[in-house]
Amino acid sequence: xxxxxxxxxxxxxxxxxxxxxxxxxxxxxxxxxxxxxxxxxxxxxxxxxxxxxxxxxxxxxxxxxxxxxxxxxxxxxxxxxxxxxxxxxxxxxxxxxxxxxxxxxxxxxxxxxxxxxxxxxxxxxxxxxxxxxxxxxxxxxxxxxxxxxxxxxxxxxxxxxxxxxxxxxxxxxxxxxxxxxxxxxxxxxxxxxxxxxxxxxxxxxxxxxxxxxxxxxxxxxx
Ligand code: AMP
Numbered sequence: 001x002x003x004x005x006x007x008x009x010x011x012x013x014x015x016x017x018x019x020x021x022x023x024x025x026x027x028x029x030x031x032x033x034x035x036x037x038x039x040x041x042x043x044x045x046x047x048x049x050x051x052x053x054x055x056x057x058x059x060x061x062x063x064x065x066x067x068x069x070x071x072x073x074x075x076x077x078x079x080x081x082x083x084x085x086x087x088x089x090x091x092x093x094x095x096x097x098x099x100x101x102x103x104x105x106x107x108x109x110x111x112x113x114x115x116x117x118x119x120x121x122x123x124x125x126x127x128x129x130x131x132x133x134x135x136x137x138x139x140x141x142x143x144x145x146x147x148x149x150x151x152x153x154x155x156x157x158x159x160x161x162x163x164x165x166x167x168x169x170x171x172x173x174x175x176x177x178x179x180x181x182x183x184x185x186x187x188x189x190x191x192x193x194x195x196x197x198x199x200x201x202x203x204x205x206x207x208x209x210x211x212x213x214x215x216x217x218x219x220x221x222x
Contacts, residue, residue: 005111016119060167119203130145136157
């Protein structure tokens with residue numbers, strides 16, 4: 001289906017639905033350029049850059065960073081020389097962002113497939129309570145469901161330092177879920193109308209989810 005045509009995979013889902021884990025599996029398998037607005041924003045906050053200082057409070061409260069900031073970040077990525085297969089994790093997150101992205105991609109003939117991760121709120125709260133990630137490469141883990149193979153050592157890069165996110169506190173997660181319901185879930189309908197949205201049952205194990213997502217991407221690349 002896709003002959004020399006640039007393409008984008010978009011992951012949409014509530015916090016804790018496993019988007020980040022799947023993004024890292026897909027990135028390794030297909031050699032995508034993977035772009036997570038959450039990771040980029042955390043880097044800015046850690047650097048204490050002008051942007052980082054501006055968005056820290058919004059981020060800490062679990063609210064959404066203004067559309068123009070994240071849309072600009074995404075455009076910068078897409079305008080880079082040689083970027084022709086991109087995986088978006090956590091972007092777009094509002095209808096406004098989705099429309100800006102569509103405008104940009106459609107006029108350059110990008111092919112787009114959207115995976116939306118569907119998961120019950122109770123499971124989300126349990127999952128987020130145990131998650132942490134490698135300080136060096138961002139590989140995500142979970143104390144209950146996805147521990148590193150060797151205790152204390154990252155499977156991906158061998159790093160030994162891990163971080164727990166500030167915005168994973170229960171009350172912040174509840175706010176993030178609220179934002180997801182109000183601001184992000186309408187995007188799913190937007191993409192359904194374009195016939196490019198695929199549901200992912202995010203209650204399955206990480207291996208089962210990746211098997212299904214990989215099969216769908218392989219079918220798309222035929
Ligand atoms: P994530 O790592 O994707 O869960 O994102 C963490 C936080 O970064 C979110 O709770 C928002 O504050 C912010 N963020 C990430 N992506 C976006 C986006 N596309 N639009 C607005 N805010 C975002």
